[in-house]
Amino acid sequence: MISIKDKSLCCGCSACQAACPHDAIEMRTDVLGFPYPYVDVDRCVGCGLCVRVCDFQKEHVCEPASASSQVTVSAIRNKDASVVASSQSGGVFSALSDEIVRKGGTVYGAVIGDDFVVRHERASTAVECAAFRGSKYVQSDMDGVFRRVREDLQAGKEVLFSGTPCQVAGLQSYIPDRLRTSLHTVDFICHGVPSPAVWKDYVGYMGRYGSVSSVCFRDKSEGGWKIHKESFLYDDGKKRVRETFRVLFYKNIMLRHSCSACPYHLGNRKADLTIADFWGIGEVCPEMDGDKGTSMVIADSDKGRHLLEEAAPSLDIRPLAVSESFLLRKNPNLLRSSKFYKDRERFEREYDRYGFLHVARKWGDMGWRYKAWQLKVFLKNKFGKR
Ligand SMILES: Cc1cc2nc3c(=O)[nH]c(=O)nc-3n(C[C@H](O)[C@H](O)[C@H](O)COP(=O)(O)OP(=O)(O)OC[C@H]3O[C@@H](n4cnc5c(N)ncnc54)[C@H](O)[C@@H]3O)c2cc1C
Ligand code: SF4
Ligand code: SF4
Ligand code: SF4
Structure with missing residues (x-):
């Protein structure tokens, strides 16, 4: 059974809790409000599923960044100025979620609740998806979310899930292969989640x-x-x-302890698409610069490329090649973890x-x-x- 002795080895994704067939795992928060799994030993039968589903604690291979490597990215801005204004960077996520709900699918993302707690919610209309816009710089509450995603997939729906790279990795590990064809995932370059x-x-x-x-x-x-x-x-x-x-x-x-030892860097992303602020856009594509916001998008899979193509009519897209040294300078968390104070x-x-x-x-x-x-x-x- 799962046991957290070193806090830097748990990102709090909740995959172990969702996977436990005996509901023996409860997520309890520490002083800073970060959730960690606790096992009720009276319910646990020792099947080991919780350990097997934990992606964060698996071996990860992260290639070191080399100054000469080129990375293919896209600079993107939503054609709808009101969407850009209410999104954090260029509003690419809304175009992706619109595409999924148009096909009758569901979308999961982070919202700020009426109690100002940040939590993941489910949406099935474009109006509901608008609440996902904007970065909430705090770890979101994932209570029950992974199981709801699985239920949607089992019901034959297309699902778009957006979250931190570790939440996406946890979900991918929890969802069985046979259901993954209809699951689309979007993560972002992640500086870490605050308390x-x-x-x-x-x-x-x-x-x-x-x-x-x-x-x-x-x-x-x-x-x-x-x-x-x-x-x-x-x-x-x-x-x-x-x-x-x-x-x-x-x-x-x-930041959460795990954010200083994050394994989800370039080359080890589990999402179909990675979105980010396109810091340094003025150096590589001045016509997309400005104070409105520009997203950087990296397609990590063919499924991600396909979803982006489907959403393309509502987006202004410029494909670019940038060096890893540029990314390291402008958006270092794509290549390495944040160093704690x-x-x-x-x-x-x-x-x-x-x-x-x-x-x-x-x-x-x-x-x-x-x-x-x-x-x-x-x-x-x-x-x-x-
Ligand atoms: C904690 C955190 C750290 C980040 N660090 C960086 C960074 O180092 N460099 C960088 O370039 N970009 C970072 N970003 C991403 C960036 O702020 C924008 O989210 C990204 O540029 C996308 O903008 P957009 O306009 O396309 O999407 P938006 O429409 O603004 O959508 C944002 C998406 O992010 C999701 N989201 C928002 N808050 C959370 C949360 N707390 N947990 C999980 N999912 C969430 C929403 O569900 C939504 O799908 C970070 C975001 C967060 C939440
Ligand atoms: S599955 Fe997620 S929440 Fe559970 S131990 Fe692993 S990292 Fe922590
Ligand atoms: S070992 Fe099995 S029963 Fe025990 S907590 Fe893990 S998943 Fe649940
Ligand atoms: S840096 Fe982001 S992806 Fe990595 S452990 Fe922290 S929250 Fe998860």
């Missing part, structure tokens, strides 16, 4: 200004696609724009002990340390190095 517990506390903290009606993790209307700021909309119509979560995210201080363990301990405000002041942008750093950067830019 759901810190997110929950942050939303609670922002509630001191009034009743929050909606949130956006990376609000394009605040300076464009390349700017990353989170926004909170209140019942009274006011909007507050902040950077606290972004600062903690990119400090790599509240030295205080990752301390952050977790102090968050547990003293709570959100303490860590936001100490490592986020709420305290004097961040203000002092900002002043230093300002002075350096203004007067140069002295």
